[in-house]
Amino acid sequence: MLSGPQKIRVKFSKTGSLKFISHLDLNRTVKSAFLRSKLPIWYTKGFNPHPKTVFSVPLSVGTASLCEFMDFKITEAVPGEVICATLNSVFPDGLRAIEAYEPTSKFHDIGWADYEIRLEIANAETYVERVKSALNEPIVIEKTTKIGTRTLDVSPFVKVLSVTEENGELALRVKLCCDDANFVNPKYVIEFLTGKLGVPGERDDYSVCRTAVYREDGVTPFK
Amino acid sequence: MKIPERILKKVEKPARYTGGEWGQVIKDKNAVDVRFAFCFPDTYEIGMSNLGLRILYHVLNSHEDTWAERAYAPWVDMEACMREENIPLWAHESGDPLKEFDILGFSVQYELCYTNVLNMLELAGIPLLSKDRDESFPVIMAGGPCTYNIEPIADYFDLCMIGEGEEVIEELVELYKEHKKKGFRKQAYLRDAAKIEGVYVPAFYEPTYNGDGTLASFRPIYDDVPVKINKRIVKDLNKSPFPTKLVLPFIQIVQDKITLEVYRGCIRGCRFCQAGMVWRPVREKTTDVLCEQAKVLADATGYDEMTLSSLSISDYSCIDKLTDELLQWTDERKISLSLPSLRVDSFTKELMEKISTVRTGSLTFAPEAGTQRLRDVINKNVRKEDLLRACRVAFEGGKTQVKLYFMQGLPTETYEDLDGIKELAESVIDEFYHTPNRPKKAPGVTLSTACFIPKPFTPFQWEAQCDMDELLARQKYLDGKIKDRKIKYNYHDAKVSRIEAVFARGDRKLNAALMEAHKRGLRFDGWDEHFNYEEWLKAFEAAGVDPSFYANRAFGEDELLPWDHIDIGVTKEFFLRERHRAYAETTTKNCRETCNGCGANRLGGERSCCPGLKK
Numbered sequence: 001m002l003s004g005p006q007k008i009r010v011k012f013s014k015t016g017s018l019k020f021i022s023h024l025d026l027n028r029t030v031k032s033a034f035l036r037s038k039l040p041i042w043y044t045k046g047f048n049p050h051p052k053t054v055f056s057v058p059l060s061v062g063t064a065s066l067c068e069f070m071d072f073k074i075t076e077a078v079p080g081e082v083i084c085a086t087l088n089s090v091f092p093d094g095l096r097a098i099e100a101y102e103p104t105s106k107f108h109d110i111g112w113a114d115y116e117i118r119l120e121i122a123n124a125e126t127y128v129e130r131v132k133s134a135l136n137e138p139i140v141i142e143k144t145t146k147i148g149t150r151t152l153d154v155s156p157f158v159k160v161l162s163v164t165e166e167n168g169e170l171a172l173r174v175k176l177c178c179d180d181a182n183f184v185n186p187k188y189v190i191e192f193l194t195g196k197l198g199v200p201g202e203r204d205d206y207s208v209c210r211t212a213v214y215r216e217d218g219v220t221p222f223k
Numbered sequence: 224m225k226i227p228e229r230i231l232k233k234v235e236k237p238a239r240y241t242g243g244e245w246g247q248v249i250k251d252k253n254a255v256d257v258r259f260a261f262c263f264p265d266t267y268e269i270g271m272s273n274l275g276l277r278i279l280y281h282v283l284n285s286h287e288d289t290w291a292e293r294a295y296a297p298w299v300d301m302e303a304c305m306r307e308e309n310i311p312l313w314a315h316e317s318g319d320p321l322k323e324f325d326i327l328g329f330s331v332q333y334e335l336c337y338t339n340v341l342n343m344l345e346l347a348g349i350p351l352l353s354k355d356r357d358e359s360f361p362v363i364m365a366g367g368p369c370t371y372n373i374e375p376i377a378d379y380f381d382l383c384m385i386g387e388g389e390e391v392i393e394e395l396v397e398l399y400k401e402h403k404k405k406g407f408r409k410q411a412y413l414r415d416a417a418k419i420e421g422v423y424v425p426a427f428y429e430p431t432y433n434g435d436g437t438l439a440s441f442r443p444i445y446d447d448v449p450v451k452i453n454k455r456i457v458k459d460l461n462k463s464p465f466p467t468k469l470v471l472p473f474i475q476i477v478q479d480k481i482t483l484e485v486y487r488g489c490i491r492g493c494r495f496c497q498a499g500m501v502w503r504p505v506r507e508k509t510t511d512v513l514c515e516q517a518k519v520l521a522d523a524t525g526y527d528e529m530t531l532s533s534l535s536i537s538d539y540s541c542i543d544k545l546t547d548e549l550l551q552w553t554d555e556r557k558i559s560l561s562l563p564s565l566r567v568d569s570f571t572k573e574l575m576e577k578i579s580t581v582r583t584g585s586l587t588f589a590p591e592a593g594t595q596r597l598r599d600v601i602n603k604n605v606r607k608e609d610l611l612r613a614c615r616v617a618f619e620g621g622k623t624q625v626k627l628y629f630m631q632g633l634p635t636e637t638y639e640d641l642d643g644i645k646e647l648a649e650s651v652i653d654e655f656y657h658t659p660n661r662p663k664k665a666p667g668v669t670l671s672t673a674c675f676i677p678k679p680f681t682p683f684q685w686e687a688q689c690d691m692d693e694l695l696a697r698q699k700y701l702d703g704k705i706k707d708r709k710i711k712y713n714y715h716d717a718k719v720s721r722i723e724a725v726f727a728r729g730d731r732k733l734n735a736a737l738m739e740a741h742k743r744g745l746r747f748d749g750w751d752e753h754f755n756y757e758e759w760l761k762a763f764e765a766a767g768v769d770p771s772f773y774a775n776r777a778f779g780e781d782e783l784l785p786w787d788h789i790d791i792g793v794t795k796e797f798f799l800r801e802r803h804r805a806y807a808e809t810t811t812k813n814c815r816e817t818c819n820g821c822g823a824n825r826l827g828g829e830r831s832c833c834p835g836l837k838k
């Protein structure tokens with residue numbers, strides 16, 4: 001028995017169909033999976049009891065991720081592997097629990113994330129060098145927030161890891177800042193490149209996957 | 224998933240199209256004999272809520288050699304992308320084009336989805352008319368309430384299942400397998416299928432018409448095809464197939480909860496109500512079976528809401544026992560229990576205390592007509608005193624808002640009856656102020672009126688719908704009468720109701736009008752933003768049919784009706800008797816009090832209230 005509810009963090013991936021569901025719908029999906037799992041999840045009291053699930057940095061609809069986190073509480077000790085296996089038995093395909101543990105950090109500690117961006121372009125190899133040099137210059141984008149639209153250079157918050165051609169696609173790996181103040185949506189980078197290089201074809205012909213998440217230093221993996 | 228991601232990123236609610244939900248059934252397509260796709264001619268959110276389809280999906284997929292999938296009408300944004308890029312309509316589970324399937328089974332729930340059926344066939348790249356499809360296309364079947372008069376859309380279907388589908392759908396798939404083994408010929412298959420009870424193959428029947436456009440005869444073209452098609456029912460609901468796993472949508476759907484079907488049929492006999500007649504006879508499940516099923520569903524879904532579903536839930540003979548037993552564990556499982564469609568006489572303080580959703584939800588009653596006289600005509604046994612009593616109970620329990628449903632344009636309706644609607648609403652407000660321990664908020668009554676639509680297989684099947692001007696005049700009249708700001712009045716679009724009336728009582732001549740409507744791009748007629756009355760009128764004109772002939776004409780009692788070849792168990796004589804009692808303003812007792820000899824007991828059924836049931 002636990003003296004009080006214990007906090008649990010589950011690292012999970014969100015791929016396939018799951019890419020296309022909103023944050024709200026992910027919440028619903030997880031909520032019903034919890035009930036199916038019969039795990040000793042802690043619920044709020046009151047008329048409408050619910051598990052207080054908190055998710056890490058939200059993803060745009062359409063973006064896959066290998067590295068998401070959710071926190072909730074349990075009322076009885078359960079080994080991490082059991083939590084993962086149980087959740088995976090009730091999760092839809094595309095939602096996979098990877099690791100479960102008692103967290104020692106806060107989501108607020110997350111500072112950076114790696115993304116893999118794949119663009120479908122004819123003659124992808126001819127773009128490799130041009131993309132590299134474009135990303136070496138100031139990356140001026142239009143950022144729309146609740147307050148309004150601003151034009152700014154986000155290059156301090158973008159680190160290019162690699163630009164290659166793979167299977168006819170242009171593959172771009174970048175580390176982007178994701179703290180509250182300087183959050184760079186991968187879509188900004190794509191829009192910047194589209195504007196700069198006139199990348200041919202439909203602008204929406206790309207896929208994005210978040211592959212890793214780091215603390216503020218951009219080096220220590222977030223856990 | 225085959226739809227390009229760039230399209231999924233563009234459309235509204237992409238999770239409508241991706242498939243991949245928890246509970247979907249995936250099989251190896253090379254290892255099955257029959258590929259079946261349930262097609263729902265409306266949005267994903269509506270289709271996914273349909274209980275019948277959930278059951279049938281389970282029924283077919285429980286056969287190892289059959290793989291049943293799902294398809295829905297794509298919303299217009301997705302449709303535009305599909306047309307632009309030539310993407311054929313696909314099934315959710317495999318992502319394969321519908322054209323590659325053996326059988327498509329359309330669930331036809333309401334007349335306003337007919338144009339969507341045509342549009343889905345077109346998007347699938349399948350010829351619309353049955354006669355234009357050979358063996359290289361899937362067999363197109365129809366099921367659902369509209370099959371009781373499928374004539375207006377009959378030319379598009381190869382066969383229809385009349386009545387409850389659980390058993391007949393298995394028989395049809397079984398027969399398909401046999402025919403596939405010996406080399407599938409569509410005509411041979413349909414010929415054998417027509418011999419299965421409950422199966423109607425429209426192409427095997429030929430109508431002839433009188434000079435005035437009414438039906439002269441309607442006969443099978445082959446000797447071995449039945450003259451009358453009998454409705455199928457599941458006799459013992461305790462033993463009827465029941466899904467132990469559900470497909471759980473990622474996005475919110477209309478009925479996003481466990482739906483526990485308690486019984487079929489209805490003991491009441493409201494004279495406008497088709498559902499109450501076509502589902503006869505009443506057949507109940509026992510409480511222990513229901514409790515068991517509820518637990519299975521709770522485990523399988525993880526839903527936190529459960530609704531007890533039936534035409535008139537408070538008429539279930541063991542309703543108290545059932546709710547008591549469910550409440551013993553639903554609270555602990557964090558599941559809230561809800562009851563739809565409460566009757567005024569069942570609305571009690573005890574019920575309100577017992578069931579939290581009754582306590583907190585909105586309060587809705589359906590007196591359907593404004594005066595006792597008209598309620599007697601339609602056989603809606605609701606009395607004003609009962610309604611006011613129920614409202615008082617609700618007010619004492621802290622409620623302030625009441626919703627009342629009515630129909631306008633009912634047979635024999637006068638302006639006095641319309642005044643009655645207004646007066647009833649005023650009485651509810653009065654009752655509020657006469658409730659000593661009422662809440663300290665202002666009360667409100669919302670009146671919602673639908674236009675009366677004469678439906679086949681009801682005592683009112685011969686009635687005319689008021690013409691458009693009259694419908695509008697009555698809405699305007701009532702609107703003008705209501706002065707109290709605490710009373711809100713909403714009414715259905717009369718134009719929509721008229722189109723529904725045309726198709727509800729239509730015959731085969733309407734197939735051409737439907738084609739014209741389709742060519743004019745009509746679809747999603749049930750959606751305000753897509754309904755286009757003027758285009759519909761043009762479609763009727765182009766097809767040379769007069770909508771008034773179907774909607775606004777009183778059909779003759781000796782007339783051969785377009786649906787007379789379908790036998791639902793309840794006899795035409797009974798409907799006629801009931802019609803005459805309506806005009807005499809005489810009510811008919813419910814089936815639990817007395818049997819009125821409607822004929823449905825011929826069909827048999829376990830735990831029913833009919834005497835002399837066939838076993």
Ligand code: SF4
Binds near residue numbers: 491493499534
């Ligand atoms: S109570 Fe009346 S309106 Fe309701 S289902 Fe029964 S017959 Fe129909």
Ligand code: SF4
Binds near residue numbers: 817820834
């Ligand atoms: S046979 Fe009698 S009891 Fe049974 S449904 Fe008909 S009227 Fe009701």
